[in-house]
Structures are given as C-alpha cells and as structure tokens.
Amino acid sequence: MEHKDIDWSNLDFSYRKTNKRYVADYKDGAWNEGALVEDDTITMSECAGVLQYAQTVFEGLKAYTTEDGRIVTFRPDLNAERLEASAKRLEMPVFPKDRFIKAVDEVVGANREFVPPYGSGATLYIRPYMFGISPVIGVSPARDYQFRVFSTPVGPYFKGGAKPITIKVSDFDRAAPHGTGNIKAGLNYAMSLHAIVTAHNEGYDENMYLDPGTRTKVEETGGANFLFVTKDNKIVTPKSDSILPSITRRSLVYVAKEYLGLEVEERPVYLSEVGDFVECGLCGTAAVISPVGKIVDHGRDICMASGMDDMGPVTKELYNTLTGIQMGRIDAPEGWIHEIKN
Numbered sequence: 001m002e003h004k005d006i007d008w009s010n011l012d013f014s015y016r017k018t019n020k021r022y023v024a025d026y027k028d029g030a031w032n033e034g035a036l037v038e039d040d041t042i043t044m045s046e047c048a049g050v051l052q053y054a055q056t057v058f059e060g061l062k063a064y065t066t067e068d069g070r071i072v073t074f075r076p077d078l079n080a081e082r083l084e085a086s087a088k089r090l091e092m093p094v095f096p097k098d099r100f101i102k103a104v105d106e107v108v109g110a111n112r113e114f115v116p117p118y119g120s121g122a123t124l125y126i127r128p129y130m131f132g133i134s135p136v137i138g139v140s141p142a143r144d145y146q147f148r149v150f151s152t153p154v155g156p157y158f159k160g161g162a163k164p165i166t167i168k169v170s171d172f173d174r175a176a177p178h179g180t181g182n183i184k185a186g187l188n189y190a191m192s193l194h195a196i197v198t199a200h201n202e203g204y205d206e207n208m209y210l211d212p213g214t215r216t217k218v219e220e221t222g223g224a225n226f227l228f229v230t231k232d233n234k235i236v237t238p239k240s241d242s243i244l245p246s247i248t249r250r251s252l253v254y255v256a257k258e259y260l261g262l263e264v265e266e267r268p269v270y271l272s273e274v275g276d277f278v279e280c281g282l283c284g285t286a287a288v289i290s291p292v293g294k295i296v297d298h299g300r301d302i303c304m305a306s307g308m309d310d311m312g313p314v315t316k317e318l319y320n321t322l323t324g325i326q327m328g329r330i331d332a333p334e335g336w337i338h339e340i341k342n
C-alpha cells in the first residue's frame with residue numbers, strides 16, 4: 001500500500017479527513033448491520049439527545065506499524081469493554097465487543113495509506129463514539145443512537161524529546177463523588193475546558209485534579225492517569241472510583257510487575273505525600289507516559305528529583321518497555337497486539 005504524501009514527523013494532533021469511517025444505527029431497540037461510508041458529516045434533529053443533554057461517550061486508541069511491518073492496534077478489547085461501561089452509565093445501548101473490534105479493523109483497513117510508517121513516531125488515531133441521535137426535550141435517554149468510528153493521522157507526541165512538564169493543582173474538579181469521572185463521557189471534558197484554559201493562561205501545561213469529596217487526594221489530569229515512583233523504585237498509582245481507568249496505566253502496571261520486577265501499589269495518594277516521590281508521569285494513549293517535573297500547589301513548588309530536563313530513569317524504562325512491546329521489539333503478553341488483516 002502506497003502511503004499518503006504526508007510529513008509524518010510534523011503532524012500535530014488535529015483532525016484530518018481520511019477515506020472511510022464506520023457508522024451503525026440503533027433504532028427500534030436494535031443495531032443495524034453498519035457500514036463504512038465516505039461522508040464525514042452527520043445530519044440530525046436539532047433536538048438530538050447529544051445536542052441537548054450531552055448524551056455521548058467515546059474511546060481513543062491508535063493503529064501503527066510495527067518493526068516487522070504489520071499494522072496493529074493495542075488491546076482494542078479493553079476499549080470495547082470500557083465503551084460498554086460508559087454507555088451503560090449514560091443509559092445508552094451496548095455496542096457488542098466483537099462488532100466494536102471488527103468496526104475498528106474495517107476503519108483501519110480502509111485507511112491503510114494513512115497509517116504512518118514504523119519509526120516515524122506518528123500513529124493513526126482512532127475515535128469510536130456513540131451518541132443519542134433522536135429528539136429529546138423532556139430529560140430522558142434518547143430512543144435512537146449512532147455508533148461511529150473515524151480515524152485521523154497524528155504526529156509524534158514528543159517532538160524533539162520528552163521534556164518534563166509543569167502542572168498545577170487545580171481549584172476546579174473534573175468529576176463529582178459518585179458522578180461520571182470513571183467513564184469516558186464528553187461531558188467530563190466539557191467541564192474541564194475552563195480549567196485547562198485557565199491553567200494554560202497561567203503558564204501551566206496541565207491540571208492535577210484532587211478527589212472531589214475531600215480535595216486531599218490526587219486523582220488525575222484532564223485526560224491522563226498518574227504514576228509516581230518512590231525513592232526505592234516502587235510504583236504508586238492513585239486508586240479512586242472517580243478516576244478514568246486508563247488502559248495505558250493498567251498496561252504499565254503489568255509491565256512494571258511482570259517485565260521489570262517492580263513493586264506496584266494502587267492506593268489512595270495524598271497530595272501531602274507527593275513531595276516524597278522522585279518521579280511522576282502521566283499515562284494515556286497519546287503519550288504513553290509523559291514526565292512531570294514540577295507540581296505547583298498554590299505557590300508551593302513540588303519538584304521531582306528527576307528534574308526538568310529528562311524523564312526519570314524508572315519512567316524511561318517503563319516507557320521503553322511498553323513502547324517496545326507495542327512496536328513488536330519486545331514479546332507482548334497474550335492478546336495485547338491485535339493485527340489488522342483486512
């Protein structure tokens with residue numbers, strides 16, 4: 001397959017239309033067969049549930065080329081399961097897991113020329129999502145839904161090296177106790193927009209959100225989970241019911257234990273103990289791990305021992321091992337790498 005004439009290393013994270021996308025409709029209580037389509041626009045009622053009451057959930061994963069030239073996705077079964085949990089929480093129908101995986105395969109297969117070559121650092125970002133499409137004016141779940149998958153090529157997350165970032169402890173919350181923080185819903189992001197614009201205006205790269213109940217414990221950023229490293233090389237990651245269960249974080253925890261022989265603690269993490277850690281990273285599909293050098297808590301600087309120039313050594317080893325597994329340079333656990341054969 002010929003590649004598109006794209007300067008892969010200079011792509012940013014923005015939408016670019018590719019050849020085909022997948023659409024399935026839920027009507028009269030059942031999903032139709034679904035199909036790949038060319039049209040990248042959606043026509044719907046002005047009163048659609050998604051437009052009035054934000055009934056929408058989504059996923060994010062990527063397709064990329066391995067060292068031996070296969071086109072693969074990483075653990076798409078977990079994205080299917082997480083979308084199912086998200087849909088149930090917003091009273092939406094479940095899109096079956098086998099069909100989710102097949103739809104993603106079809107979209108990647110139809111857009112092969114947009115899958116960046118091995119070594120470019122770029123990937124084909126895949127966005128599955130579902131939303132209420134039928135009219136809703138009295139507050140209730142929609143009757144009809146649409147499930148879609150589109151893809152767009154995105155550039156390497158770390159252009160010119162993984163520079164540690166500075167984040168602030170936010171005065172806003174991204175979730176409510178017993179709310180929707182643990183599902184991938186668009187509404188969580190709508191809520192975080194003012195907080196992130198504020199943080200950027202103040203010169204910070206990201207927000208650290210605290211637990212909305214007591215505001216004493218670390219939760220996550222707007223779109224990535226935290227991993228910390230202790231002085232004696234233990235991995236610590238916050239455990240909370242209002243954190244989104246990152247697939248990258250769960251994979252890194254496995255890699256830490258099974259590949260690197262590190263001890264891992266998943267437990268509540270207090271803001272007051274963050275200064276005891278020596279490394280801090282943010283985990284998500286886009287960056288895998290992005291290093292945090294400094295956390296600012298209302299004028300108090302909490303500086304990681306790993307500093308502002310480079311990833312810390314443990315973060316780096318986690319990063320190298322997981323990206324090695326993803327790219328086929330290191331043997332993957334059973335079922336982690338899903339080859340696109342169509």
Ligand SMILES: *Cc1c(COP(=O)(O)O)cnc(C)c1O
Nearest residue numbers: 222223224244246247248284285
């Ligand atoms: C998607 C997301 C993450 C990262 O999850 P991955 O599965 O690793 O990409 C973390 N936090 C939030 C709030 C998210 O929406």
